[in-house]
Each structure stands twice: as structure tokens, then as C-alpha cells.
Amino acid sequence: AQTVTQSQPEMSVQEAETVTLSCTYDTSESDYYLFWYKQPPSRQMILVIRQEAYKQQNATENRFSVNFQKAAKSFSLKISDSQLGDAAMYFCAYRSYNTGTASKLTFGTGTRLQVTL
Amino acid sequence: EAGVTQFPSHSVIEKGQTVTLRCDPISGHDNLYWYRRVMGKEIKFLLHFVKESKQDESGMPNNRFLAERTGGTYSTLKVQPAELEDSGVYFCASSQASDRRNTIYFGEGSWLTVV
Numbered sequence: 001a002q003t004v005t006q007s008q009p010e011m012s013v014q015e016a017e018t019v020t021l022s023c024t025y026d027t028s029e030s031d032y033y034l035f036w037y038k039q040p041p042s043r044q045m046i047l048v049i050r051q052e053a054y055k056q057q058n059a060t061e062n063r064f065s066v067n068f069q070k071a072a073k074s075f076s077l078k079i080s081d082s083q084l085g086d087a088a089m090y091f092c093a094y095r096s097y098n099t100g101t102a103s104k105l106t107f108g109t110g111t112r113l114q115v116t117l
Numbered sequence: 118e119a120g121v122t123q124f125p126s127h128s129v130i131e132k133g134q135t136v137t138l139r140c141d142p143i144s145g146h147d148n149l150y151w152y153r154r155v156m157g158k159e160i161k162f163l164l165h166f167v168k169e170s171k172q173d174e175s176g177m178p179n180n181r182f183l184a185e186r187t188g189g190t191y192s193t194l195k196v197q198p199a200e201l202e203d204s205g206v207y208f209c210a211s212s213q214a215s216d217r218r219n220t221i222y223f224g225e226g227s228w229l230t231v232v
Contacts, residue, residue, distance in 0.1 A: 004159070037223070039223075042225065043225060044120060044121070044223055044224060044225045045208065045225075045226075046223070047220065047221070050218075091160060093160075104165070104173065104176075105152070105160075105162065106159075106162070107152075107159045107160040107161070108159055109157070109158060109159045110159070110160075
């Protein structure tokens with residue numbers, strides 16, 4: 001079974017600064033997806049960024065980028081130029097590439113990010 | 118386009134009572150999922166519907182939980198009788214079967230407190 005670990009329960013960053021959220025995972029599969037989801041207070045959880053394991057290039061979405069280290073099973077999220085609206089709970093998640101189990105996301109425990117002025 | 122909607126947003130019930138959570142997926146999404154987050158822990162998969170059929174219910178904790186999706190539209194998750202350990206946030210999510218990337222869209226969650 002796959003596991004996802006987020007070792008930082010809370011993080012804080014000043015506005016306009018850069019912060020990195022850590023995520024490690026364990027799997028015996030070679031093909032899979034990794035995700036970062038964001039849930040602002042009382043809002044829907046939304047997909048921030050996705051990484052396919054077969055792609056060596058790190059995914060980027062505007063101010064959000066990942067550092068995907070497949071051999072180390074590490075998938076960190078970097079937020080550049082942090083904004084107040086980035087304050088949220090961030091969840092790292094794993095999904096198998098195999099269609100039989102493609103439905104199931106395995107999540108970490110989350111990291112609460114505070115953004116200060 | 119409306120997103121995934123869940124009702125109620127918050128519910129406080131006594132141990133032994135029954136609660137029914139409802140989820141309306143995005144229109145046209147055949148895949149519907151239920152997840153749960155107990156406070157301070159990870160979000161855990163409960164089950165997956167494809168239309169009205171249960172594709173995977175391996176995450177359902179016990180037989181006090183009953184999920185239905187009659188007609189393949191909205192879904193309900195009933196907890197009967199509720200226990201203290203059932204407290205948490207219940208997330209519903211949906212995705213489109215024809216979406217090769219299977220992007221999953223989540224609702225805001227239903228917060229359940231059992232006292």
C-alpha cells in the first residue's frame with residue numbers, strides 16, 4: 001500500500017517570500033501521479049499542481065512549482081512570491097497510474113500555511 | 118458551472134443518532150467519491166461510484182456507513198448509529214469518465230461532530 005507523509009504540520013511565510021512544503025511517499029509502483037491540493041478556510045479543495053511520475057521535468061503552474069525526486073520519493077511544493085490568498089491547508093496526494101486503482105487518492109496529513117504581512 | 122456541492126456544511130448530532138450527508142457532483146460526472154478526514158489525520162478514501170454502481174468501497178470503515186447513488190446523480194452517505202469516532206470532515210468529489218487525466222473536483226466538505 002502507498003503512504004504519503006507531510007512532516008510539517010504548520011508553516012509560515014511572509015508575503016512576497018518563497019516557501020517550500022515537503023512531501024515524501026512510499027510506493028512500489030513505477031507509474032503514478034502526484035498532486036498538491038489546497039483548501040482555503042471554508043472553501044473547496046482545489047488542485048494546485050500535478051506531476052506524472054514518468055515525466056522528468058518538474059511541473060510548474062505560475063507561482064507554484066514542484067521538486068520531484070523520484071529516486072528519493074520526494075515531492076515538494078515551492079510557492080514563490082507568496083500572497084495572502086495562498087494561506088490554506090495544503091495536501092500532498094498520490095494516485096496509481098493503473099486504471100484499476102485510478103480512482104483512489106492517498107493523502108498526507110496536510111500542512112497549514114500561514115502568510116503574514 | 119456549479120461545482121461539487123455538499124449538504125449540510127456542518128452537523129452536530131448525539132452519539133447513537135443518524136445523519137445523512139448529501140453530495141451533488143458536477144453535472145455529467147459519472148465518477149463520485151467520498152473521502153473522510155478525522156481531525157489531525159490524513160484524508161482517507163471511503164468509496165467510489167461509477168454512475169449508480171459502487172466501483173470500490175474498500176475504505177468504508179464498517180457497516181454503520183451506507184452510501185447510495187440512486188439514478189447515478191446525487192449521492193448520500195448515511196451514518197447509523199453515529200459514534201464519537203465518526204466525527205470529522207466528509208469530502209465528496211467527482212470526475213468525468215471521459216477525462217483522460219481524471220481530474221478530481223472536491224466539494225467544501227461536510228463537518229460532522231458527534232457528541
